[in-house]
Amino acid sequence: MHCPSPGTDRRPVPTTYFLQSHAFVCKAPRHCVILDVNRDKYLCVDRAQFESLGPWLHGWDDAAPQRECGASEPADDTIALARKLLSLDILSELADGARVARPVAYPLPTDALDMESPTPSRISSCAHAPAFFLSSAKADRQLRDQPFQSVVEYVRTHKRSNEEPARPLNIERAHSLVCVFGSLRLFYPRSYLCLFDSLALIHFLARSNLYPDWVFGVRAEPFEAHCWVQAV
Numbered sequence: 001m002h003c004p005s006p007g008t009d010r011r012p013v014p015t016t017y018f019l020q021s022h023a024f025v026c027k028a029p030r031h032c033v034i035l036d037v038n039r040d041k042y043l044c045v046d047r048a049q050f051e052s053l054g055p056w057l058h059g060w061d062d063a064a065p066q067r068e069c070g071a072s073e074p075a076d077d078t079i080a081l082a083r084k085l086l087s088l089d090i091l092s093e094l095a096d097g098a099r100v101a102r103p104v105a106y107p108l109p110t111d112a113l114d115m116e117s118p119t120p121s122r123i124s125s126c127a128h129a130p131a132f133f134l135s136s137a138k139a140d141r142q143l144r145d146q147p148f149q150s151v152v153e154y155v156r157t158h159k160r161s162n163e164e165p166a167r168p169l170n171i172e173r174a175h176s177l178v179c180v181f182g183s184l185r186l187f188y189p190r191s192y193l194c195l196f197d198s199l200a201l202i203h204f205l206a207r208s209n210l211y212p213d214w215v216f217g218v219r220a221e222p223f224e225a226h227c228w229v230q231a232v
Contacts, residue, residue, distance in 0.1 A: 019107030028220035040148035081151035092165030115182030132184045163211040169231040
């Protein structure tokens with residue numbers, strides 16, 4: 001986790017900054033946490049300082065302070081933060097390849113599937129074992145050999161291409177498969193980590209045409225990051 005520190009820079013500033021498509025902003029009570037998918041890193045910025053950049057940040061939400069009449073440039077510390085985020089490729093001065101800069105909001109989970117109940121039969125576990133090991137090996141290979149951004153984009157594109165939005169995810173079927181995944185996970189030789197396990201589960205469910213979301217969440221104080229699989 002890295003907190004950009006302010007400085008001074010009196011070079012001319014653009015009228016608008018743009019958030020790069022690989023950067024995602026989450027608001028915490030006193031901080032804004034940025035996930036840089038390109039570098040697989042989190043950055044933590046004082047929330048008030050980041051929101052001071054809002055009037056010059058394309059698409060920032062309505063809660064951001066509005067640009068005061070006659071104010072043509074942000075304050076020195078805001079300029080310094082913008083320059084730092086530009087150098088880290090979080091912001092851009094160009095609209096190409098950028099997206100609307102809104103903090104990510106996603107519903108918190110209200111329930112969790114029990115991976116141990118009901119206990120899958122041996123027949124069911126054996127029947128799904130090839131899909132499980134292929135899915136786990138695929139996740140292992142992707143995380144080892146591909147940039148994190150490519151992995152995230154693959155999951156996003158695969159879901160978009162195959163999901164039927166009009167048909168909600170079959171929770172009962174998903175629950176059954178999650179239990180199978182949990183029963184077989186013991187036999188895959190890799191430490192339990194949320195990043196690997198959630199990606200392997202996503203691949204495993206996709207083989208049965210089930211496409212939940214891959215959610216990344218953070219807490220700023222103390223800093224903690226976690227990812228999981230969720231259906232809204």
